[in-house]
Amino acid sequence: CCDYELEARPVAASQAQPSRWIDACFIALGAASDITFNGVVLSVAYLREELGDNVLTLIGQAHFWGSGGMMLLMFALALRNPGGMVQSLPSQCQSLLVTMLYMLSLNSALLLTALCSWPLSAGLLRFTILLNGASTGSAQSLVGLFSGLMTKFGGQPTCAAAQMGGVGFGIALPTVLQLALLPFGISARRVAGLSYALAVAIILLGIAALAALRRTEAFRRCEHGGVDEMSGRPGVAAAVSKSFGFWILARLRHVGLQSLALGIGFASTVYSGLLTPHVPPRGSLPARELLPTLLMGTNNVCDFAGRWSSPRSTRGIWMRTTPMMVRA
Numbered sequence: 001c002c003d004y005e006l007e008a009r010p011v012a013a014s015q016a017q018p019s020r021w022i023d024a025c026f027i028a029l030g031a032a033s034d035i036t037f038n039g040v041v042l043s044v045a046y047l048r049e050e051l052g053d054n055v056l057t058l059i060g061q062a063h064f065w066g067s068g069g070m071m072l073l074m075f076a077l078a079l080r081n082p083g084g085m086v087q088s089l090p091s092q093c094q095s096l097l098v099t100m101l102y103m104l105s106l107n108s109a110l111l112l113t114a115l116c117s118w119p120l121s122a123g124l125l126r127f128t129i130l131l132n133g134a135s136t137g138s139a140q141s142l143v144g145l146f147s148g149l150m151t152k153f154g155g156q157p158t159c160a161a162a163q164m165g166g167v168g169f170g171i172a173l174p175t176v177l178q179l180a181l182l183p184f185g186i187s188a189r190r191v192a193g194l195s196y197a198l199a200v201a202i203i204l205l206g207i208a209a210l211a212a213l214r215r216t217e218a219f220r221r222c223e224h225g226g227v228d229e230m231s232g233r234p235g236v237a238a239a240v241s242k243s244f245g246f247w248i249l250a251r252l253r254h255v256g257l258q259s260l261a262l263g264i265g266f267a268s269t270v271y272s273g274l275l276t277p278h279v280p281p282r283g284s285l286p287a288r289e290l291l292p293t294l295l296m297g298t299n300n301v302c303d304f305a306g307r308w309s310s311p312r313s314t315r316g317i318w319m320r321t322t323p324m325m326v327r328a
Contacts, residue, residue: 022216023162025209026147030166031173032206033139036103036132037063038300039174039199040110044292046192050120056292062126066133067140074141089223093214096142097207099135104203106132111196114189140167146213154218172304173198179297268299 040047040059047055106128113120147163150156174195181191213219252259 025213026162027166028209029143030163031170032203034167034170035199035202039195042174042178043192045188062129063133066130067137070134070137099139102135107196107199114193168304175297175300
């Protein structure tokens with residue numbers, strides 16, 4: 001089955017929602033799925049005060065095992081039953097809501113801990129970040145599924161790019177907050193509280209975006225009748241299930257270089273993040289306790305630039321390699 005057989009007929013103008021509104025929903029969902037981890041990591045100055053220099057290693061290991069394990073599990077389930085992920089779309093929406101509610105509760109708990117000066121437990125933080133990693137992996141996979149469906153079959157060609165851009169905003173927003181407050185000498189505990197409060201607001205926005213997305217005509221059709229109903233073309237779901245492996249290879253050819261650039265950028269983010277608490281400070285500016293925040297913030301600015309440019313870098317090999325060079 002060739003890739004063109006999976007193409008959907010355009011959605012009728014009377015049925016389609018404004019593309020910008022749906023894109024805005026996916027930007028919010030992308031940011032909500034990613035902001036918790038970045039908000040926690042960027043509050044490194046506060047966490048170091050509470051748990052020592054190795055706190056980033058603790059957070060990174062817990063998040064990696066949770067997020068990576070969940071993404072691999074969902075990918076394996078999709079390979080085993082390609083049509084099942086789509087046919088159970090209402091339950092997938094409920095799963096996404098549960099993951100966002102967990103991230104909301106975690107950020108709320110961290111906010112109260114920072115504001116009330118309660119002590120942090122390394123073991124409890126490791127466990128909650130492990131669960132947050134699983135929630136993040138699940139949320140990003142599900143939002144990616146939804147944006148793929150809307151892009152491929154829902155007549156909204158820019159949803160996948162909007163979701164990737166939203167993930168970039170999930171990195172950029174806590175970074176901008178931390179860097180903007182560095183010159184004012186605000187205590188690390190208060191800045192961390194603001195970072196957690198920002199994450200709470202973005203996740204609430206993501207929950208509202210999910211509710212709005214489920215009210216769109218194309219998404220309702222998919223929930224009730226699957227991909228066939230969403231695309232207006234009977235037999236699409238069967239074609240997807242039959243040629244899922246070919247479809248994955250075709251998509252890899254389209255986004256392989258961008259994905260490689262994002263993977264290198266993510267690896268550099270993790271590596272440089274683990275090193276930041278151990279970089280010896282020189283001079284008086286910035287203060288020793290703020291140096292990791294400054295270094296990680298600078299790295300995340302480049303990370304955001306790479307993610308934001310990646311879905312747009314599809315014209316020529318030079319443009320496709322731009323994110324890799326920017327983020328290096």
